[in-house]
Structures are given as structure tokens and as C-alpha cells.
Amino acid sequence: MSLLQVQNISKAFGGVKAVQNISFALQAGELLALIGPNGAGKTTTFNLVGGQLAADSGQVLLGGKNISGLAPRAIWRLGVGRTFQIAQTFASLTVVENVQMALLSADRKIFSWWPRAAGHRRSDALALLEQVGMQAQAERPCSELAYGxxxxVELAMALAHDPQLLLMDEPTAGMAPGERVALMQLARRIARQRQMGVLFTEHSMDVVFGQADRVAVLVRGQLLAEGTPQQIRADARVQQAYLGTGLVLEKQK
Structure with a gap:
């Protein structure tokens, strides 16, 4: 059984059919990229999976359980983590305190008094930071960090409740080319180690074709093609859909 199954989901906003009968599946430990021109339905599809939007029809299954219509927090409790296009951290807190806050939320103790919260699962927070290569900067305020x-740190926070599925919304937006590749290589390694599925939207084609296991291409709210990066790069329909968009589908140097 696939970790995630999206079955014939559709969503319209007034007379605009943003998503039309889209289906795909994601396996544990796999990275699946959602790509497409602007207005293709990527964000809508992503938010239908995460619960920010409710589908008009179709369903989303997580480990065989129908999660369609559940609130984002309920879906998070079932083991779905998320990172955002603009990183969501507490700038005034230290790196380790940010991860401790995420652990407090995972343990349903977010309203604990701060003197108790400051010591909450510190060793676990440091272990998560070690996984993402940030343990050495644990005591620095997030406000002092480079964006990469x-x-x-945001990735470590998303891992705090041990998700089985991680949703990454344009994870490398605003990052330098080298940082983009390094971050997704890290996400790929963690996904393999944890057997965690990763669904991500991305505009950087070097990241998509270099790090994704499979790619799903959306055009005008419909699934145009799905396959390995090599299959997608060679697909004539995909090449035609991207003509004039400025996106490069050839292998990056």
C-alpha cells in the first residue's frame, strides 16, 4: 500500500476549475515533485493534501486512512509535517529553543510555563539539530542565521513530531543555487533514513531533476505526466507545455 494516495481530487473556485480529477501516489522514503507553469494547480493540490482546502470531490488517503476534509492540525497529528515557502521560525529564540517549541507542540504541552518549557526534551532537540547539521549553532538566535x-532549523522543527509524510512548499525559494541543492540532498537523506515520504512543489529545475525520485507535471489543473525525472525530461507533451515559460527542462550542468 502506498503511503499517500490522491484519488481523483477536484477543486473549483467559482467557475474556475483549479484542479480536475488529479490522482497520484507516494511511497515511503520517496520524493515526489509537483511542477507546472504558474496557475497549473500545484498550490491548490498541495493544500488539498495538507487540509488547508477541502476537495469538491475525490479523496486523499494516508496509510489507507481517508484524511479528506480533516483540519490541518488533525492531519498534522496523523503524521504529516510541513515546511513553508517563507521559513516559519521564532526569530528571537535560539535555534534549540525553536526546536523545543516544536517538541512541546508535538507533546501537546504548548501552553506550559516557559521556565519548564526551556528545558523540555533538550537532548532530543539537539539530536534533531544534529540531523540537519545545525547542532553547533544551537545557542544562536535564529535572527542571526543565514537564510539557508x-x-x-525549520526542517528540524517539522521533524519534531516524527512525521511519516513531509510536505515542502517551494522549500528552496530565496536560496542560492548551492544552498538549494544542499537542502534537498539533506531532505532526501533524511527521507531515506526515516522512510518518510516527501511531497514538494518547486520551481528550481536543478533541484527537481537532481533530487526527486518522481515528478508529476500539472497543466491547467490537470495531471499532464508523471514519471522519473528522465521520463519527464524526455516527454514531448511536457516540453510543449513549458515552451515560453522560461523553465529549463534540460539536465542542469
């Missing part, structure tokens, strides 16, 4: 490092 902030994204690593």
Missing part, C-alpha cells in the same frame, strides 16, 4: 540555515 534558517531553512534547516
Amino acid at each position: 540555515d534558517v531553512k534547516r
Whole structure:
């Protein structure tokens, strides 16, 4: 059984059919990229999986359980983590305190008094930071970090409740080319280690074709093609859909 199954989901906003009968599956330990021109339905599809939107029809299954219509927090409790296009961290807190806050939320103790919270599962927080290469900067305020490092802290926070599925919304937006590849290589390694599925939207084609196991291409709210990066790169329909968009589908140097 696939970790995630999206079955014929559709969503319209007034007369605009944003998503039309889209289906795909994601296995544990796999990275699946959702790509497409602007207005293709990527964000809508992503938010239908995460619960930010409710589908008009179709369903989303997580480990065989129908999660369609559940609130984002309920879906998070079932083991779905998320990172955002603009990193969501507490700038005034230290790196380790940010991860401790995420652990407090995972343990349903977010309203604990701060003197108790400051010591909450510190060793676990440091272990998560070690996984993302940020343990050495544990005592620095997040406000002092380079943006690429902030994204690593956000990833550690998303891992705090041990998700089985991680949703990454344009994870490398605003990052330098080298940082983009390094972050997704890290996400790929963690996904393999934890057997965690990763669904991500991305505009950087070097990241998509270099790090994704499979790619799903959306055009005008419909699934145009799905396959390995090599299959997608060679697909004539995909090449035609991207003509004039400025996106490069050839292998990056």
C-alpha cells in the first residue's frame, strides 16, 4: 500500500476549475515533485493534501486512512509535517529553543510555563539539530542565521513530531543555487533514513531533476505526466507545455 494516495481530487473556485480529477501516489522514503507553469494547480493540490482546502470531490488517503476534509492540525497529528515557502521560525529564540517549541507542540504541552518549557526534551532537540547539521549553532538566535540555515532549523522543527509524510512548499525559494541543492540532498537523506515520504512543489529545475525520485507535471489543473525525472525530461507533451515559460527542462550542468 502506498503511503499517500490522491484519488481523483477536484477543486473549483467559482467557475474556475483549479484542479480536475488529479490522482497520484507516494511511497515511503520517496520524493515526489509537483511542477507546472504558474496557475497549473500545484498550490491548490498541495493544500488539498495538507487540509488547508477541502476537495469538491475525490479523496486523499494516508496509510489507507481517508484524511479528506480533516483540519490541518488533525492531519498534522496523523503524521504529516510541513515546511513553508517563507521559513516559519521564532526569530528571537535560539535555534534549540525553536526546536523545543516544536517538541512541546508535538507533546501537546504548548501552553506550559516557559521556565519548564526551556528545558523540555533538550537532548532530543539537539539530536534533531544534529540531523540537519545545525547542532553547533544551537545557542544562536535564529535572527542571526543565514537564510539557508534558517531553512534547516525549520526542517528540524517539522521533524519534531516524527512525521511519516513531509510536505515542502517551494522549500528552496530565496536560496542560492548551492544552498538549494544542499537542502534537498539533506531532505532526501533524511527521507531515506526515516522512510518518510516527501511531497514538494518547486520551481528550481536543478533541484527537481537532481533530487526527486518522481515528478508529476500539472497543466491547467490537470495531471499532464508523471514519471522519473528522465521520463519527464524526455516527454514531448511536457516540453510543449513549458515552451515560453522560461523553465529549463534540460539536465542542469
